[in-house]
Each structure stands twice: as C-alpha cells, then as structure tokens.
Amino acid sequence: MTKKLMKGNEAIGEAAIAAGAINYFAYPITPQSEVAEYMTWRLPEVGGVFVQAESEVAVGNMLLGAACTGKRVFTTSSSPGISLMMEAMSYMAGDHLPVVIVNITRGGPGLGGILPAQSDYFQAAKAGGHGDYHAIVLAPSSVQEAVDLMILAFDLADNYRTPVIVIGDGMIGQMMESVEFPAKYREPVNPETKDWPLTGAKGRKARVIKSLFLDPKLLEKNSFDLAAKYKVIKEKEVRCELYKVSDKNRLLIAAYGTMARICQTAIDELEDEGISVGLFRPITLFPFPEKEIFRETAKANIRAVLTVEMSMGQMIEDIDRCIKGKKPLDFYGRTGGIVPTPNEVKDKVRQMLAAK
Amino acid sequence: MSQPVPFRYPVFSRRIIIVVGGFGSGKTEVSVNLTKYLAGIDPIPPAIVDLDLVNPYFRSREAEAEMEAMGIKVIVPRGGNFFADLPILLPEVKGAVESGAGRVILDVGGDSQGARALGSLSDVFPPDGYDMLMVLNSRRPFTGDLAGCCKVMSRIEATAKMRFTGLIANSHMIEETDPEVLWEGYHLAREVGREMNLPLAFLSAKREVLEQMDTTGLNCPILPLTRSMLKPWEKKTGPTGL
Incomplete structure (x- = not known):
C-alpha cells in the first residue's frame, strides 16, 4: 500500500x-x-x-x-x-x-x-x-x-x-x-x-x-x-518502549507521547557529547509499566531518573510509586502549550549529572 | 560564493501572489520559501500575509522572526491572538494588497473553508493583477489524482470567488520525499494543468532532494525549499522562540 x-x-x-x-x-x-x-x-x-x-x-x-x-x-x-x-x-x-x-x-x-x-x-x-x-x-x-x-x-x-x-x-x-x-x-x-x-x-x-x-x-x-x-x-496489556537503553547509560529519562521524541533528539545529541542516556517510554499509561520501569531504574549504572512532561508533573507520580525510592527522581516540564525543546532537556540532564 | 544553482527559478510579473492549498499540501512551506526567495531579488522587500484561519499549528507566522530579519513584512495577528484559532482578518491585509508598493504573498490556509477568507477580500484584488496558485501534493488523500485535484480546486474557486491562474507541484512526504514522489507530482500537475488549462508556475521541493536528482525533463521553473515548519524534536527552540 x-x-x-x-x-x-x-x-x-x-x-x-x-x-x-x-x-x-x-x-x-x-x-x-x-x-x-x-x-x-x-x-x-x-x-x-x-x-x-x-x-x-x-x-x-x-x-x-x-x-x-x-x-x-x-x-x-x-x-x-x-x-x-x-x-x-x-x-x-x-x-x-x-x-x-x-x-x-x-x-x-x-x-x-x-x-x-x-x-x-x-x-x-x-x-x-x-x-x-x-x-x-x-x-x-x-x-x-x-x-x-x-x-x-x-x-x-x-x-x-x-x-x-x-x-x-x-x-x-x-x-x-x-x-x-x-x-x-x-x-x-x-x-x-x-x-x-x-x-x-x-x-x-x-x-x-x-x-x-x-x-x-x-x-x-x-x-x-x-x-x-x-x-x-x-x-x-502493559506496553512500553526503550530507546538507547544500555549499561553505559548514566541516567534514564521517562517520557511519553511526542515528548518522548523530543527526548530522543536530546539523547542523540548528548550521545555525541559522550553522555549516555536511555529513554523509557510508556505506551500504556494504564496499565502503567510498573515492573518494567522498576527493572530499568534499578540497574546499577543508572544514577538518577528524569521525567519530562508537557505538564507541571503528573506521570512522575506513577514513576515515583514504581521506582520505590531506589534512585533519585527529578522532573522537567513546560506547560500551557509550551513544549520543552531538546536543548532544555539536555541542559537539565547536564545539570543533574553535574550535581552528583 | 557557493557554486551556482542549476535550477531555473520562477519569475512573477504580478505584484500579488496568492498561495492556496489544503493542509499537508506544503502551502505554508512554499509561501515562506517563495517570500524569502523574492526578498532576495525584488527591489522592494515583500510582505507575507498569514491568512491561515483554519490550521491552529504549523502556520507561516512561526517563521516570523526569521523573515522579519530579512526585511520581510509579516502580517499576522499579534499578542494572544497570534496563537488563536479564530477567524481574524486584519485591516493591514487590505492595506497591503491595495496600496503597498512591494510584492504581497498571501498564504491562504486550509481548503475551501480556509479560502473563505479570500472570498471576503475578492473585490480588493485588482482584476488580472494577481497570481492565484494551487499547491498540489499527490501524496495527500484528496489530491492524489486528477479527479480529486479538480474537485478540490473547483470548491476553492467557488468559495474564494476567484479563479486560479497556475499550479505549484509540491509533492512531498516531508523527510521521506524522494525523486519518485517529485516526478509523480510533476506528472499529476501537468495532467491537472491540461484539464483546467493552467500553467505550472513552478515545482518546489526540498533542496537536498533536488540537488541529488537528475532534473532534466522537469520542464518548469523550480523553487528549492528549506524547511522552516519544523516539529519540536527537529529544532532547538520552541515555536516562536518561546
């Protein structure tokens, strides 16, 4: 076709x-x-x-x-x-x-x-x-x-x-x-x-x-x-997708919908700078991929988790519930119709890694 | 100086250029690129009118800053209305068409619904003083064949109370555009032109695609495009630099 x-x-x-x-x-x-x-x-x-x-x-x-x-x-x-x-x-x-x-x-x-x-x-x-x-x-x-x-x-x-x-x-x-x-x-x-x-x-x-x-x-x-x-x-019926998730990742980003694609661009560009970040994208928001996000964030190489949303922070409550305090969790979001840019996501990642 | 571009660029004798097309035709990208091209060759900087009253996103107003830096006058609603999906028709539009000295490019949004804005201006345009060009993309559901194109164009003409004067072949699949898509669009535009007795004003396509293909046989002017309507993951800053 x-x-x-x-x-x-x-x-x-x-x-x-x-x-x-x-x-x-x-x-x-x-x-x-x-x-x-x-x-x-x-x-x-x-x-x-x-x-x-x-x-x-x-x-x-x-x-x-x-x-x-x-x-x-x-x-x-x-x-x-x-x-x-x-x-x-x-x-x-x-x-x-x-x-x-x-x-x-x-x-x-x-x-x-x-x-x-x-x-x-x-x-x-x-x-x-x-x-x-x-x-x-x-x-x-x-x-x-x-x-x-x-x-x-x-x-x-x-x-x-x-x-x-x-x-x-x-x-x-x-x-x-x-x-x-x-x-x-x-x-x-x-x-x-x-x-x-x-x-x-x-x-x-x-x-x-x-x-x-x-x-x-x-x-x-x-x-x-x-x-x-x-x-x-x-x-x-749980569905999710991983992007560039590997044991080299220092940080894991969680994002869904088109926000995940913006994060993918940020991840690709960070990779060029030598910063390895993976993406966890829930496809089903209910049922939430509880075990899957726990498994990925629990890995030893993951130092912190970043949730990026076009909101003031909503999915982050599910992420927080699922990772059970295993890793520090941070948030970046814009709202009102303003969409976070790849550069904003990259800045946030750099800032999180610098703070360690 | 970069090496000379081998394309035969379009030439316009009339001051008013109305670019019409359904969503997905690439009308906005064509309008913005055409305006930028004319800004480079016209003695007086042109003006672009964003008459897109139908689409809420991806409108020519999003390339405003870039165009204004080139001396182009961008006529769009200001303030909160910049983002509105309201049928706002600015008085400046009539002014630019009637009394401006430079070229005016009108980006008319949507389809026959969008052309309603044009209909309300139809008595303002000088008879025979304008080009009204239909942007055709053969990969869009409504304009994939001769019958579809003729139907859509007749509907727009009825609503706009104006007649088309030419066609723009702009077949594309955004990033997946290849020479095959361009040739398909070229042949369809020729077919529509024969049926409706309209010239092919030009073929437009992404510069990268045009530069990599053999354009011998594309017997029409060509306007290479640089994308400015980008998705958020394709650019560094948000819409309008927010």
Missing part, C-alpha cells in the same frame, strides 16, 4: 474505519476538529454514521446508548470536551461497555489554550469520573503509532468490555507524517456474535445493562468484577 501523508487527526479517523468502527459521535474542538471534518465525508462512503451532538455531554450519552448495541463506537475530543464526557465514561465503565475515546490534549486547566499539552494524564490514567474504575490508556508518539493503537484500542475495548482512551498531545493531531494502513480493513463487528448487547429480546431472555445497584452486595460485586478485569489487563 502506498504511504500517504496525513495529518494525525485524519489518520485517527481513517484508523477507526480500518478497525471496522463506523459509528462516530462528536462535537468539534481545537486541536482535533479535523477528525470530525474528515469523518463528515469519509463515513458516508463506508456506510457509517456521524452524529454531531449538541455538546460533549450529549456525545458521552450517545456513546453510552450506542455502545449497548454491541457495535464499535467512538468519539474524539480535546481536554475540556473530555471533561464533559466523564459522567458517561463512568457509566460505561460500570456498565462494562466497549468504547474508544480519543483525547487530543490541549493546555488547561479550564478552557486553557489550543497548543499541545500532556496535562490530562491524571484524568486519563487515574479515571476522570466517579467510582472504582479504570480505562485502558494508550499514548502514541507518532501518527503511524496513533493508527496502530487506534486499531488496537477497539480490540481491547471489545475483548475486555471496557472504555479505552487514546491520548495524544495536540501535536499528534496536528502534525503531518507519512502513514500506512492495513491492506485489509476489518468488517464491522456483528453484535449477534456476543452474549451481552441489547439487540432486541425477541425469542430470548431480555438483557439488562446498568450501573445502578441499590443492593450494596450487588454493587460491591460489580466493583469486584471490574477489579478482576483490571488485574488481567495489568498482567497482559
């Missing part, structure tokens, strides 16, 4: 179609509006449906209803829009419903700005809504990876009957990169092959999907069921 040059937002839309997901509900917001624009002409071509809702609250509830049918459903939005969907998100988790939610993150809090940010880590990785739940969170660092993880997201959502968040900073949505799609697109999932969707109870016992359990024993059971599911997800 010929490689195409696509904007991240367009590629995310096309990837959903490649995954057989043709039911899309959304409300435009910068920096992800191109997904909706793309879908307005692309979905009719494949017999799909795009409902532009009156607000993101409505989008959340449309997803909740549509997901009950067992068909693949999804939305795309950006930070403030995602916040508005959090009630429905909690319901969908409680209802064990598969859904894919894309957050092309912008600067916050509040209405914030339209430039790239990673300040929605807590909301995504720690469950932004109420109740004992989690969503699987996938964080691509390139347009191609956004495509691959979108397709994976629908599979994970179906396999585990859970909401899956694909989170990319604004750069993922806005930048252009060459991209390839699978030669063969998936057929839309047939709900009749599943034993839970609401497809009309004619000739069979009616099914009920709900998250309301007034009997505390039943509500606790639902939370036990969710927890059991998350335990399996934590065992089987």
